[in-house]
Amino acid sequence: MPTDRHIVLFDLFGVIARHQRPGALQKMAARCHAPTRTFTEAYWACRPPYDAGRHSASAYWTAVLRTLSLPHDADTIEELRLTDIDSWSRVDDRMVAYVRSLRDVAEVALLSNIPSDHADVFLTAQPWLHELDHVAFSGKIGAAKPDPAAFHHCVTALQAAPADFLFIDDREENVGAARAIGMEGHVFTGREELAAVVDNWLPTGTT
The missing domain is CATH 3.40.50.1000 (HAD superfamily/HAD-like)
Known part of the structure; x- marks a missing residue:
């Protein structure tokens, strides 16, 4: 009742x-030396478990970079994480x-x-x-x-x-x-x- x-x-x-700052995905894609479209697809495809608290930031970005067949070192992950946070600020x-x-x-x-x-x-x-x-x-x-x-x-x-x-x-x-x-x-x-x-x-x- x-x-x-x-x-x-x-x-x-x-x-x-x-919504996300314009150009943010392009900036992150450039950091990874990846095409923006390909990066964007991986960014969103891996997102649901991260949004729902089932993946940490490190696990999320590792998944994105693995999807793109790119190295996933800690410095790259932290740079992407901080750029991402700023893009939604x-x-x-x-x-x-x-x-x-x-x-x-x-x-x-x-x-x-x-x-x-x-x-x-x-x-x-x-x-x-x-x-x-x-x-x-x-x-x-x-x-x-x-x-x-x-x-x-x-x-x-x-x-x-x-x-x-x-x-x-x-x-x-x-x-x-x-x-x-x-x-x-x-x-x-x-x-x-x-x-x-x-x-x-x-x-x-x-x-």
């Missing part, structure tokens, strides 16, 4: 944070301000697909994350969207019911997965549209 709680659960990248300051403002009228949480070592850096660089009611990073909780376990983690952590949540993500498959367990869901396209959706979802008089 739902309660009278209202929890806005945000995705991070593509909503509050920017940008936030939309207007969205950060909006998310923080919502805490006056609702509980606010975050569920992001992000490796554990990336998450550690992000938490240090973005102190506003510590203001939220709950932060769930896939690499820390051992489940990545659209796995239902990622959403159930948030339900359990906040001692809530799925119907208490409005989930915001820029990917339809993730929003669909949230809806499948009983959450409300919205595919993010912009701050103004989102603000209208949130205002309509919250009880009258709270915004």
Whole structure:
């Protein structure tokens, strides 16, 4: 049974944070002396276990380099790891301000697909994350969207019911997965549209 709680659960990248920095994959591919397309395919093909906390950064980059039939020495792996973290480090300051403002009228949480070592850096660089009611990073909780376990983690952590949540993500498959367990869901396209959706979802008089 739902309660009278209202929890806005945000995705991070593509909503509050920017997508990967343009040119980052080309830069990493050049470091490996590999074609960008081939490198990009290996980068994403090896990513799911890393995002879900089943592979360490070293294991992930070793897998990428082995896929490319390239040497996987520690210095190369560390350089790629740091370049990768930096490429995902940008936030939309207007969205950060909006998310923080919502805490006056609702509980606010975050569920992001992000490796554990990336998450550690992000938490240090973005102190506003510590203001939220709950932060769930896939690499820390051992489940990545659209796995239902990622959403159930948030339900359990906040001692809530799925119907208490409005989930915001820029990917339809993730929003669909949230809806499948009983959450409300919205595919993010912009701050103004989102603000209208949130205002309509919250009880009258709270915004």
